[in-house]
Amino acid sequence: MSGHDSKYFSTTKKGEIPELKEELNSQYKDKRKDAVKKVIAAMTVGKDVSSLFTDVVNCMQTENLELKKLVYLYLINYAKSQPDLAILAVNTFVKDSQDPNPLIRALAVRTMGCIRVDKITEYLCDPLQRCLKDDDPYVRKTAAICVAKLYDINAELVEDRGFLENLKDLISDNNPMVVANAVAALAEIQENSASPIFEITSHTLSKLLTALNECTEWGQVFILDALARYKAPDAREAENIVERVTPRLQHANCAVVLSAVKMILLQMEIITSTDVIRNLCKKMAPPLVTLLSAEPEIQYVALRNINLIVQKRPTILSHEIKVFFCKYNDPIYVKMEKLEIMIKLASDRNIDQVLLEFKEYATEVDVDFVRKAVRAIGRCAIKLDRAAERCISVLLELIKIKVNYVVQEAIIVIKDIFRRYPNTYESIIATLCESLDTLDEPEAKASMIWIIGEYAERIDNADELLESFLETFPEEPAMVQLQLLTATVKLFLKKPTDVPQQMIQAVLNNATVETDNPDLRDRAYIYWRLLSTDPEAAKDIVLAEKPVISDDSNLLEPSLLDELLANIATLSSVYHKPPEVFVTRAKVVTAKTDEEEYLDGNSETAYSETPSHVVSGGSPTASASAVASTSQPASRAPPTGPAAPLPDLLGDLIGMDNSAVVPADDPATPSAPPLPVLVPSSTGQGLQISAQLVRHEGQIFYSLLFENGSQVALDGFMIQFNKNSFGLAAGAPLQVPAIQPGTSARTLVPMNLFQNIMPGPPSSLLQVAVKNNQQPVWYFSDKIPLHVFFSEDGKMERSIFLEDLTNSVIHSIDATVEHLAASNVFFVAKRRNANKEVLYLSTKIPRGIPFLIEITAGLGVPGVKCAIKTPNPEYAPIFFEAMETLLV
Template sequence: MSDAKYFQRGKIQELRAELNSDKKDRQHTKKKTVLKKIVANMTMGNDMSSLFQDVINCMQIPVLEIKKMVYLYLINYSRTKPDMAVMAIPTFVKDAEDQNPLIRALAIRTMGYINVEKVVDALIDPLRHCLRDQDPYVRKTAAITVAKLYMYDRLLVESDGFIDMLRDLLADSNPTVVANAVAALTEISERSDNIQLKLNMNVTTKLVVALNECSEWGQTYILEALMSFVPQDVGDAELLSELIAPRLQHANSSVVLTAVKVIIYFMNYMTKEDEIISMCRKLSPPLVTLLSNGPEVQYVALRNILLIIQRRPEVLRNDMKVFFCKYNDPIYVKLAKLEIMFRLANATNVDQVLSELKEYATEVDVDFVRKAVRSIGRLAVKIEQTADRCIAALMELIQTKVNYVVQEAIVVIKDIFRKYPNQYERIIGTLCENLDNLDEPEAKAAMIWIIGQYADRIENSDVLLDDFLYTFLDEPVEVQLALLTATVKLFIKRPTAGKDLVPKVLKWATEDVDNPDLRDRGYIYWRLLSTDPTAAKAVVLSEKPRISTETDNMEPALLDELLLHIASLSSIYHKSPQTFIHHSKPRFLIPSPVLNRQYQDPITSLPVQNVDAGSSRNPGGLDSNPYALDIVNLGNNTNGDNLLLDL
């Protein structure tokens, strides 16, 4: 029978009476039913806290299903009734020693959720025993409970030796226990301001071997922890990458993306170029496979791919066709694919890319069409050999007279003019025919720039600018700045045509507008023109640097950081986690003898010094025990504020 019948508002008195009924119920069937009603009401948001004492009395019933519901109730209401929660401690302690391992694990896990001081104090001894329990299910639950306990009381976990006990679990025979121990240590390291997890080669190799027997979640935890290993010898990174490579064929997208992240991280410590290229080729098929999933997974994969190909262009270089847009792709997937198509475009595949973009520019989705038109212009700037074909395609699109298409085309043609001066001025006449269709600031500013730049070649440039000046004071700052500069260019190139416009524009710019940038530029132009026209000409008509698509690339330092956060929100937002997660620990490449490029500390801009935690005991810097965990002071801090977990 369906459980929907339990989701009905129940009266507290009736539920209490049913819980305390004296009728014989050897199988505890009635109490199960009542507890289901209570949990259902609690789920619906009805206040069941007044039944706290009555529900606690049910903890003594040795039935796992009942205990699960009682413990769920306790977790929900222990914050509002901490004094009542203390009454459950004796039963918790008793259950932690129960013969049934499921009950032992359930007791420990529930106590870890209840952040009441007396409950936490009572948890210490049972948790310590459960970490050494004979049953692996209990041990893996206890490992995660340590991480929960650390969120409540950090000093307690560090001082009572729980981190050492987690370290010991890394040698456990059960891979699930190992995975949970790794997850707990990683979580503690991420949340602590003064603790850093560092793995040595022996532990790392054993963790990689344990991947084969873990669940998909366990594999993700272990792969994430491998980011704490810094290769020190030639061949370490290559070996580990080869061992991790089978994870790229996993059915779970999280495992695949995390494996990609770890391999890309290890590439920074590879010294042989052929090994790097070989690993890049291995990354392509799994990334392509991710694009056969639903649109949400596709989008996550595409955002990560966009980061990867900026650092490793060899990846997916020959897989352009998989990024061609499908008619039923959501708009966010289409836009992400367009950006990747542009990034992967080169002289050999540009024809098929341009053909696709021209087709996209005739679609009905306005945002998609705008992006496609802009991509055509960016292709012309990126690949010189295809500039003529891109211009021809843009002119065809302008002839359609579709307003937003024309405006996007004018915006990108301005960039083409800057990239290739004195090559495509023949199309200016066609552009001027569409002045009446311009209503967007960016398109207006682009067209005004073109008119000013070629004022001496456009016969009626003064008339065209005068038409724009009718609404000067009502235009956005972007358009006003373009008009000011274009008018000054007109005056310098054609003094007779511009002599009436310049004083008017300069007066508006310096007296009638509030924007300080516009006023300052107006004053500079005014003084230049009034004191030294030759200097004004040299400044205003100076040779501009040719634009490049390199400006579209991400800052190298930010890209380095984001590549260490693949498969996370950071890689989707393309923002450092510190910008949206409070107290998030920054990640950066740690220097080592095999780091294949110079890396600067993102804060000090000085080379990072590698601190070897074990150098005081042996030349290798790592304890002879492969699972050794050292807590040592770093730097000159004598209070132990900085702790290094050297595993």
């Protein structure tokens, strides 16, 4: 081949398609090949060349493999949009599948499987049947994957034609590549099928373990991952498996190593001999360490997995903490993960070394990393009580550097240390107080105020310190206001003298009269009443002893950890979430919306596109996903009702209304609507839990119904919410009386927002754990309906203001738009109205006050009419002033 392929990308004139048509029908082979290349080039940049379908297919009958491949590439792309024409290709496909050249046979089957057109699929079966028994392993391995393709298009066909049996036969194939692909295909089919298709018996197990040694690296991963589902019946077989898998730990491919690690960890659950376990732990350490010298991307995956492994089996890497020390050129995502693992591996033995590292990190350039390092020191202090004092002295050293964000972060962790070791380290308070005026972050301020309040009796000038914060009380964020309120009350209770008395009055006044934050107001009222009715009781309550907090560095629930460990070497172990949380494929495949997407979006199934194509191809997708998202609320309706989406959606909304009428203090009102059942009695050992998030008078509640169908009375109910996108957490303990057998109880748990926010894209998932004294902990997932967050003050009175800006003139729309955009006034739309141009723009000023602007003007004619909409009409005059300046 001569010349540059990129010449095919050269800009095209109007007559391109007819020109190509002519070339495709040329009598010269080379010309035809060049033409097909041009067509493919056009396709990859998103031009629609589907009109050339017949001409391109005509080039298909060729001996030239290179040309054939190009035509097939085209077919995969456009067959869907031209199903009637695609049938033209069938004959050639069938003929190719019997070609003497194995490459052509394989190519035909591979390509046919990629064309999702029913008519083609019908003709695929016979060639596929032949190819599965082909003499050439390259054809067989391609055919094996093709069965998985066919299953994705038409599962019944695969089952009816006995392809599953064929696939299972291929497990015994003498070529390891074929075995690996057969295993991959079977594993995928099993994943999408409810019936048992691919069950691993001890016979298949031994066959696969043998194939493992000869496979390509990728085949080894397929096989190891498939075998992970096998449960060894006894410790002896488990040991046997481990012995066969252990050599994989030496592989250069990290995927093989991690899949082998998963296999071994699973078998270790079954193995009973402590000697064998200890030995395995020893063997696994070096490969895991070696993963950390791979590319940073792979290191990241390895670190996320190691994070799980050390939680379960800390001994494996307990002596290797040094390899987790950060290198200065590690990407930040690697550094953060290393830090997490260092905290987990920190022990009394290595803490001095670890602290030295943390201290070093705390003086680095990257602010986020520095903060995390400071927090890490605090977490070590909480975790290791014998090292707490050393950790604190490091923190104090860092505070003395007086780097603003280090000081703030240190104060936050020191507050936690005080909670963990009450009455132990108060001597350092004086040092902390020196940095008081540098605090400007809410969390750090709140922490410092908590410390002052908690130890008011030991700080001579506690009242002065608090007073300095009180000056700005109205402007502080809620977090700081709440702490200030509590700290002032504590101060007053501890030192009931004049100054605190005046302070408390000022604070209570501020917090009750001048605030619109209900949390703050309610808390202030409670204090107020407590103080006025019984100061002694107030003392008992406010100054009560607090429960000691514990280390949170092993956050994962044991059951979740076990689930994640079973998923080592998968995405699940990187996200630290169970697979069902983020895998939605099974549903999408059956959903009708997906079908539509294929029909509409098929014109460009495989290649890149220009922006114009994105628009045309993107819109059906967008509408499809919109359909999917609106139908979502329906899926969380009670599973008992077999209902169409629409009525259910309505029922849901009506349900919301009704529950909103239920008074908060009378949770057991019988008229409340049925709640969705989240733990059915069948899985809850007789206990059925139904629940839903509801909004009532500006407050969000978790409405729960417990029905006790078990034989015993249940009591001691407690509830806990996992981290979620909205930081929803219980605002009060669960109030449920003992539930006798056969009775039920309803309750509303007030919910707080923004407590423990899960990072990542917003998700509606809410994971809940409920326990009682008689049963195991029940975990269930609920969806967060966004509408509970729609706040009552969402309604805005938008006043319209109109002004003639006589000094302004617009000469060119584009120039004006650009000029305004430079001043952050953004263009929304424009239209023409009776030879006047109308421009719509938007802008925002601090505190998020939006302005919608309509500008009407004749081009070049002095005098511009400006209308604005804004929820804060008082800004209108100065806004017009600004617009006039901008439009001169």
